[in-house]
Amino acid sequence: MSQAAVVSSQPVTACVLLIGNEILSGRTQDVNLAYIARTLNERGIQVREARTIPDLEDVIVETVNAVRKQFDYVFTTGGIGPTHDDITAECIARAFGVPLVMHPDIEARIRGYAKQRGLAPEVIQTSLRMARVPQGADLIDTEIGAPGFRIDNVYVMAGIPAVMQSMISLLAPKLSGALPVRSRSIGAFLGESLVADPLRAIQDRHPQLDVGSYPFSESGRYGTTLVIRGTDEQQLDAVLGEIHAMLEGLGAELIQRD
């Protein structure tokens, strides 16, 4: 964690695991994936898959073991609180085949917080569940809430968005990545079918870029947002010019996009 971040010439990939019954039931709207994806992309790390899985030990263990071999990084959110349904730490330990141990720094923090608040001994005991990490894990720092932990390429973070955001923001600058993927976007009040053929031709001419097309509806009018993604800013600007010219040739009314 303390070595200088390295910039790779190959794509660096990540998988995000959102752990929690409340997301799968539709009770909670996840907002963590988009935040993690944007933060990692700034470090040149591409989220290539995300899985939302329930608070079930076997599912968590099997999923972690499947994806940690497939991707450079795995980031999990959820299940690291002090209650009976917080089982992420023991599942990660089982996935790695190591015991669950108390992390001395996390323990010290929880005891400090408990002392400050004058918590009862049995409550402190319960809070200390949050200090249990798989043997060999490092602490993931946070400005609010209890810390997360890392073991090998698996980063275990809180599910509460504010806590997770603090963790990933402190963590990201230390991660090794590649060049960030940048994008250019432009919207047009045109159906997708009208732009499909010229857009395919532009994608075929620039196979190193990713050209996407997303229909939208605004104030009752249908349109299409065209997005180009790639690591070379000059190339992106040039291809945005081609798309702009193509849309003007079709007589489309254009709208700015971020």
Add this chain to the structure above:
Amino acid sequence: MSQAAVVSSQPVTACVLLIGNEILSGRTQDVNLAYIARTLNERGIQVREARTIPDLEDVIVETVNAVRKQFDYVFTTGGIGPTHDDITAECIARAFGVPLVMHPDIEARIRGYAKQRGLAPEVIQTSLRMARVPQGADLIDTEIGAPGFRIDNVYVMAGIPAVMQSMISLLAPKLSGALPVRSRSIGAFLGESLVADPLRAIQDRHPQLDVGSYPFSESGRYGTTLVIRGTDEQQLDAVLGEIHAMLEGLGAELIQRD
């Protein structure tokens, strides 16, 4: 699709596949999973896993083939428009080892729409990409946009939320499910560590229910929302009473939750 929906005594499970680079890049915030989960739950179908995957043929084919054997239903969103990055239909055909063919009803709808709008022949040709389905697939109806399709237990829907919502709302009443999972919730301005032990005892006494605990922060105060899920409404009310008494015993300030 036309047979009467059956109510199973076993849990009926589903996996949701969100297909699209724009969700993985963090550019688009997914809202489809929560909507699908809530709608299916009303039919007694439990979403047990969701995966967000990129617009990459091999990944889509492998993922579909993995999950369609694991779950009773698979629902996909995204990638069924007319542009070059809309590859879901051909991927599903490849996953099932069948050719891609024109669906006559979808073709007729697209031609009707095109005639109404006076679209040029080459634009109609492009739009007809949306009529291609794996051989043997049924149409999934919608009140807006082009239809989706079903093959075996895989339901292929649009990514645009308004179109997907129309599809799943028309579709759900025809699906066979089990008893819907209901929930009761109550919030308390108490840290999770304070409720963890009594809550675990309640969960242990009622193993057939799912008792969850979700920390929150409102107007700068921390609290915990307790949620019980199960199919028996009377049992849920009784256990809600136990939780209510437990929280009052702790002197907690309570807040109503839906």
